[in-house]
Amino acid sequence: MLVMTFAATQASANPKYAGIVIDARTGKTLYENSADAPRYPASLTKMMTLYLTFEALDAGRITKDSRIPVSANAAGEVPSKLGLRSGSTLTVDQAMKALVTKSANDAATALGEFLGGSEGRFAQLMTNKARQLGMSRTTFKNAHGLPNSEQKTTARDMARLGIALREHFPHHYHYFSTRSFTFGKATYGNHNRLLGSVRGVDGIKTGFINASGFNLVSSVKDDGRLIVGVVMGGRTGASRNAQMQKLIAEYLPKATRGGAGTGNLIARSGASPMLAASAWSLPEKGPLPVFRDPIDMRVATAYAPAARTNALAAFPVPDGRPIVGRQALAAVLREQQPDAPVPPAAIGQVEMGSSDVDTVTTASTSAVAAAAQPAPSGWVVQVAAMPDQNEAMAFLSAAQTKAGGAIADARPYTVAYSDGGQQLYRARFAGFDGKDDAWAACDSLKRSGYGCWATQQ
Structure with a gap:
């Protein structure tokens, strides 16, 4: 008790200190201190590297047995590291365990290059995913967390990421509870000393660089309560x-026990279209992404009118690779920016959002277009954005027919918005009872080869 009291006093006098505790069942902030002040994430960065890895696994782009090539750049990272040799490989499963336990920087860089084509491009994916998750004060510049003056976050953003990892990937979350990891002849223990010593702690990640001090995100589940600190x-x-x-x-x-109102805190964006696009830049010897159906790529390219490719310079694609990935990547970068208002003359019912004005048109499953109706509320699933409204509705009809299952009774509709003077239409499904229903529908779509993401309106 004396040590804990001393630690609390030291924390309050430490200019680098920031802390937060969130009830992960309700989203209520139970404690905060400098929670929105900029801080260096250090190896907490690897939480986002793992988020995108889990996403790629669920999208079928990679498997746990996929082999990751180790570049000279990755092999040259400073400790903490496994000591990987340039030209060697390790599996995705090994890399994930290395990140959680040893916090291996060489494995993190190799994994980032594998998923993004280069570490710089992967950092862009990380930052854009942070925005999708509501981490508005976070910028990533690398996959590992080694010093970079532009790589910043906040305690609140890290708590949000911790909650998202648990909510979105309960089937992968067990990685954060890994106590030890054997690679070659060496066995590495987890840097998180609270695992196994504090009741209820089941992850998540430690971090340290000189500029940040010692960081820790912890998830605690005990007696029906769940917090992230x-x-x-x-x-x-x-x-x-x-x-x-x-x-x-x-x-x-002080946290709420399980029951009504639990979970559903962080909107999920499903399999990242950006990640699918960047996969075309994988190293030549790495595995290409697995697309179950050509329609998966049509969803990605639907975001990008052919004339709008000015955002591509920072994301070159190797000669001979399809231009589809470049178009998709540029389009998703635009899609994640606030929408410009639709001109007043636009057809249909107007939906007022937080940052845009959308025009909503709905249709039955048997019709391509129908009369305008009020915008749906609650959970919706988006599958594409297209420049032609009729094509968007036809796309929805085809997706509903092919996927069936949880999407069969959903209500297809489009949302018009303006992108730099270009009128586009988001193709969406509504009519779900809640998050689980929407996620099940998205899973059904993905099994049929359609990219999608679910969000709450």
Whole structure:
């Protein structure tokens, strides 16, 4: 108790300190201190590297047995590292375990290059995914968290990412509980000393660079309660851990037990179209992404009118690779920016959003277009964005017919918006009872080869 009290006093006097505790069942902030102040994430960065890896696994782009080539760049990273040799390989499963336990920088870089074509492009994917998850104050510049003055985050954003990892990937979350990992002749223990020593702690990640101090994100599940806590800027690993223990002891009893209103905190964007696009830049010897059906790529290219390719310079594609990926990547970069208002003369019912004015048209499954109706609310699933409204509705009809299952009774509709003077139409499904229903529909679509993402309106 004396150590914990001392740690709390030290934290309050430490200019690098930031902390937050969130009830992961309700989203309520139970504690915060400098939670929105900019901080360096250090190896907490690897949480996002793993998020995109889990996403790629679920999209079928890679498997846990896919082999990752190790570049000279990856092999040259400074410790903490596995000591990977340039030209060698490791599996995706090995890389994920190396990130969670050893916090291996060489494995993180290799994984980022494997998924993004280069570490710089992967960092762009990471930052854009952060925006999709509502992490508005986070910018990533690398896959590992080694020093970069432009790589910033906040305690609140890291808590949000911790919740998203648990919510979106419960079937992969067990990686964060890995106690040890054997690679070659060496066995590495988890840097997270709270695992196995503090009741209910089941992850997530530690981090340290000189500029950040000692960081920790912890997920705690006990007695029906679930919290995610963040401590950043600890002077030592021991004081950081003691501060986290204090926060757990004080705020876990104040969290809500399971039941009504649990979960559903972070909107999921499904398989990232950006990740699908960047996969065309995988190293020549790496595995190409698995597309179950050509229609998967049509969803991606639907985001990009042919004339709008000015955002492509930073994302070159090797000669001989399809231009589809470049178009999709540029389009999704635009799609993630706030929409410009649709001209007043646009046809249909107007839906007022937080940052845009959308025109909504709905149709039955047997019709390509129908009279305008009020915009749906609640959970919706988006499958494409196209310049032609009739094509968007036809696309929805085809997707509904092919996917069936959980999408069969959904309500197809389009949302018009303006992109740099170009009128586009988001193709969406509505009519779901909640998040689980929408996610099931999206899963049904993905099994049929359609890219999609679910979000709450």
